[in-house]
Amino acid sequence: MTDLVSPLAAPGFQNAHTFLLSAPEHELEAHGVIRTLPRGAADSLSDRVSEFFQTASDGPALLVGAVPFASSDEDYLFQPARIGRLLGAKSGGDAASGSGRWMLRACPSAADYAESVARCVAALTDPAAATQVTKAVLSRSLELQSDSAIPVGQVINRLRRDSSVTVFRTPLPAKAATALVGATPELLLSKKAELAVSYPLAGSARRSSDPSADRQAARDLLASEKDQREHRITREMIFDTLGPYSIEITAPEGTTIRSTATMHHLGTRIVARLKDRATPVADLLSLLHPTPAVCGLPRREAADLISRLEGYDRGFYAGAVGWIDDQQDGEWYVSIRCAEISERRARFFAGAGIVPGSDPVKETEETSAKFTAMLTAFGIDEQGRPLQEFAA
Ligand SMILES: C=C(O[C@@H]1C=C(C(=O)O)C=C[C@H]1O)C(=O)O
Numbered sequence: 001m002t003d004l005v006s007p008l009a010a011p012g013f014q015n016a017h018t019f020l021l022s023a024p025e026h027e028l029e030a031h032g033v034i035r036t037l038p039r040g041a042a043d044s045l046s047d048r049v050s051e052f053f054q055t056a057s058d059g060p061a062l063l064v065g066a067v068p069f070a071s072s073d074e075d076y077l078f079q080p081a082r083i084g085r086l087l088g089a090k091s092g093g094d095a096a097s098g099s100g101r102w103m104l105r106a107c108p109s110a111a112d113y114a115e116s117v118a119r120c121v122a123a124l125t126d127p128a129a130a131t132q133v134t135k136a137v138l139s140r141s142l143e144l145q146s147d148s149a150i151p152v153g154q155v156i157n158r159l160r161r162d163s164s165v166t167v168f169r170t171p172l173p174a175k176a177a178t179a180l181v182g183a184t185p186e187l188l189l190s191k192k193a194e195l196a197v198s199y200p201l202a203g204s205a206r207r208s209s210d211p212s213a214d215r216q217a218a219r220d221l222l223a224s225e226k227d228q229r230e231h232r233i234t235r236e237m238i239f240d241t242l243g244p245y246s247i248e249i250t251a252p253e254g255t256t257i258r259s260t261a262t263m264h265h266l267g268t269r270i271v272a273r274l275k276d277r278a279t280p281v282a283d284l285l286s287l288l289h290p291t292p293a294v295c296g297l298p299r300r301e302a303a304d305l306i307s308r309l310e311g312y313d314r315g316f317y318a319g320a321v322g323w324i325d326d327q328q329d330g331e332w333y334v335s336i337r338c339a340e341i342s343e344r345r346a347r348f349f350a351g352a353g354i355v356p357g358s359d360p361v362k363e364t365e366e367t368s369a370k371f372t373a374m375l376t377a378f379g380i381d382e383q384g385r386p387l388q389e390f391a392a
Helices: 044-053 112-125 153-158 211-223 225-245 280-290 301-312 361-379
Strands: 018-022 027-031 062-067 076-079 102-107 134-146 168-171 179-184 187-192 195-199 201-206 246-250 255-259 263-268 270-274 322-327 330-334 338-342 345-354
Touching: 018 062, 018 322, 044 062, 062 168, 062 187, 076 168, 112 134, 112 301, 112 345, 112 361, 134 301, 134 361, 153 168, 153 179, 153 361, 168 322, 179 322, 179 345, 179 361, 187 280, 195 225, 201 225, 201 345, 201 361, 211 225, 211 255, 211 263, 225 246, 225 255, 225 263, 225 270, 225 280, 263 361, 280 322, 280 330, 345 361
Parallel strands: none
Antiparallel strands: 018 027, 018 168, 062 076, 062 322, 102 134, 134 345, 168 179, 179 338, 187 195, 187 330, 195 270, 201 263, 246 270, 255 263, 322 330, 338 345
């Protein structure tokens, strides 16, 4: 893939309504805003989108943006003014990351996170629980503060070195200066006419630079009863959700290893032929999201447990990022392996699926492994130290 020299890194990042979804085989880049979709919760998304496209307007027949983790929180989608790269834009703010001063703070600390995992396992195995939660995904975050502007364009270009992920950037509503930037390996849903595809991931192992240890890590993951259980919960929920809308729903390759540059995952590509090709992608998105890959099962009880144990608002982390067109087709990725970035601050998130039998130390290490992709793009490790490759 060619390097992107684009407005992504241009001065004026703060105000830019820039949207990017960059998969190895296709890419969508959009700039500017014509209209913002009236904001609302997941259960009204489909109606708001239909109404939006009924009022004809100039510009691309497309909405791009993000939905948050919590179905009751408001999404943020907009009709862009232009599709494609802005010609002639110069890349700026390109100071090598790692050359400025960075402060990284774990929030919560790794030890506190491990403690929450232990409490989560206790809740999942509590015989007195009114409703038994079988899986809950717990996350933690790292807060970075820099003494100079974060070179977003450079971060994005580095993320794009991994051809197995979809790199994204989408503006966030809370503060005009904030964007969600990440490199997700997980397709939540793509829908084109009668074809719907979802590619859930659940069950993870850190990759190794030693090829034989790396192959062994993948084999161990495939053989892990705990990881297969974690995965099955997600896979079955997606079959159950899309099934009633489908003539046929299959997993042609079964559950296999899906690897990024830093992680192995258990993944299942699920392909559905819909009964009605006019089924709006927004309907399916609202039903599917959040899947047990990022939330848990049963959904509401798992979400309650997560908010009790995490103690922070996930915002748009573990939400979804993508687009919807006027045919009600679209493509949505799970917004993980990402950071909220404002001018000099970034907040990274990583989570791990917890089931009975999960080990707090291993789950904490799994979140560390999941931070690696983003931190490497910033040129730092989990302690905020510059990586060798980027050190002056
Ligand atoms: C929640 C995250 O990742 C999710 C959790 C996974 C797991 O628990 O094994 C695997 C892939 C993702 O669906 C994250 O990266 O933050």
